[in-house]
Amino acid sequence: MGDAESVFHYCRTKQAQDPNFYYEIFLDKDSRMVNFFWVDSRARLCYERFGDVVVFDTTYKTNKYCMPLALFVGVNNHLQSILFGFALLQDETEESFEWLFRTWLDAMNGKAPITILTDQDKAIGNMVKKVFSTTTHRLCLWHIMKKFPEKYGNLYKKKSPFKKDIKACLYQSITIEEFEREWNAIMTRYNLAGETWLQQIYEIRNFWIPVYNRTVFSAGMSTTQRVESMHSFFDSFVHSGTTLREFIAKYEQALMRRYMDENREHYASKHMHPVPKGRPPIAEHAAIVYTRNIFNKFENEVEESNRFTKKKLEKSGFDYTYLVSHNLDPNQKFRVSINTSSRDASCECHLFEFKGILCRHILAIFQKKDVQQIPHKYILPRWTKEAADDIPVPIMVEKDKSSLMHTMHFHRKANLLLSCLHECDGAYQLIMDAMDKAYEEVSKLKNSTKEVNEVEESGLDAPHIPIADPQVSKTKGRTKVRPEEVSSNGRLKGGFEVGMDLAKKQKRKCGICHELGHYSTTCKKGLDS
Structure with missing residues (x-):
């Protein structure tokens, strides 16, 4: 059985076991594999919860056929990178990207992300615009910034005035008008007005400069760096000679290890992260609702809010406008508007719109107005402890580790039941009846396993057109090191x-x-x- 046939058999087997496993194989006129996409059912469920922001990348190119591995990556409620699908492509043309984007969108039931981040690539950009017409497309800020020292090494030196000015312009501009003014001043100051590359990146400024995108939710991401961590993840089990058959087998094992990491963090957030005492009431409330990694971000904003002074600028009924200024940095000044009746609040920094947690400037005003809990409208469900509660835990490949985790979970649940045993009349009998019923159901499940497996295997040997292995790709893929x-x-x-x-x-x-x-x-x- 060839590589492509092995992949096809794997996908049919997975789909027989799990009807929500999704795959598409695109063939040429000679029945040769050209493009291949797949995503498991758990990733599709995760996308329903966390698919508002997606990072797309095709720079990984380590396999026998040199086919670029296309990754759809997101971030979960623990700030962990999660995968929303994979594809192996024969080339990186507009036709291939259109096929992939439409296939992926179909797998996700037609739900497009709010924001998609990619590298600067004309073919990708054209197809994002065509297929994801309602999605905000952003380019990786880091990849553009790293070109400055390559193109302007004489100017962009450590602690150089040009480097300081350009970073302040890009990262600290509060309004678009302020950015435009500072950018033009820099071009004049350093005699760069005629520089072709600077003019090119300026013309696409709304795709990568932060001030143009702060009002669109991006889960706090401005770069595709999360994909780089995925490259390291694949490097642990993939090399230049890896066949498709080997890739599929090792990918599934490695993916299960990532799922275990997610489950471990989920458990720790819900059961091993006590609500801190002695914090402001709004921070204690945040510890209850947010996962521990999001709480750490929020707590930092609470602490930083104490470094600001508040000056009332306007008042009309319940509507107030304040100027919130940093005690030590006079350049940090932000206008905050708040309605004390509805508790609607907005800030010029737009941190909530961009990242989904309240900024230090709004929190400073909330503290002044004695707001002790986060208003419900400012708690994004995707950042809460319960965001992934209904996403099933997959069966782990590593039996010893999964058994340990299951045993830990079981003991904690049993201890909770034990603590309730004598708290009220009838509790003992209710628990015992439930345990008897559970044992009976588990016994039935155990006895029917063989029958289920036989049903899953049925139909896998149905006739189909033989699929030939893909040709070696000649696309750019991961850039070679010079x-x-x-x-x-x-x-x-x-x-x-x-x-x-x-x-x-x-x-x-x-x-x-x-x-x-x-x-x-x-x-x-x-x-x-």
Whole structure:
């Protein structure tokens, strides 16, 4: 059985076991695999809860056929990266991306994300616009920023005025008008108005500059860095000679380990994270509703709110406007509007719209107005402890670890029942009856396992068109490392180092006139003599 046939058999088996397992295989006219997409039922359920923001990436390209691995990645309520689907593509053309996006959207029941983050790629951009017409498309900020030292190594140095100014302009501009003003001032100050690359990234500024996207929910993400962690995840079991058959087998085992990490964090948030005492009431309320990782973010905002002073600017009935200013940094000034009756609040920083938790500036006003709990409208369900309660725990591949986790869960539940045993009349008999019924149902399940397996296997040998293995792809995939990007000891250089090295090369002087921009072989003085 060939690679493609093995993949097809795997998918049919999985779908027989789980009808919500979804896959599509695109074939060419010779019945050769071209593109392959799959997503399990748990990922589809997770998308229902956490599919508001998706990171899409195709830079991973480590397998026998050099086919780029396309990943749809999101973030769960514990700030962990989660997978919403995979695909192996023959090429990275608009046609392939359109097929993939429409297939993925169909798998997700037509629900498009609010925001999708990608690298800067024309084919991807065109198809995002075509298929996800209502979705906000954003480009990875980190990938654009890392090009500054490569292109302007002379200016973009450590602690250089240009680096300080450009970062302040990009990251600290509160309004679009402020950004435009500062950007134009920088272009004039450093004589960069005619620079082609800067003009190109300025023309697409609404796709990557923070101030243009702060009002659209992005779960706090401005980059595709979450996908980089997934690359490391795949590197642990994939190499350049990995066949599709091996990839599928190892991927499932590795995915189960990630699911175990999610389950461990879910359990810790619900049962091992006590509500902190001595905190402000609004922080104690946050500890009750939020997962522990989100609570840590919220608590930091609460603590930082104490560093701000509040000045009332306007009042009309229940509507107030305040200027919230940092005690030590006069540049940190934000207008906060609040209605004390409805508790509607908004801030110029737009942290809630962007990340989904209240900012320190609104919390400073809430503290002034003695708001002791987070208003319900400002608690996003996706960040709460209960967000994933109805998503089933998959059967773990690693039996020893899963058995330990199941035993721990069982003991804690049993202890809870034991504590209730004598608290009220009839509790003992109710618990015993429930345990007898549970034992009876488990016995039936155990006896029917063999029959279920036989049903699952039925139909798998139905006739089908033989599928040929894919051809070796020639797409760009993960960028190859250039020699100048590796240091003498084998360490990968950062963008700044690469830029500085290139700048040094460009500084070579003519051996005759000692001026920049040419060599002795092309020197006019040398030719004249």
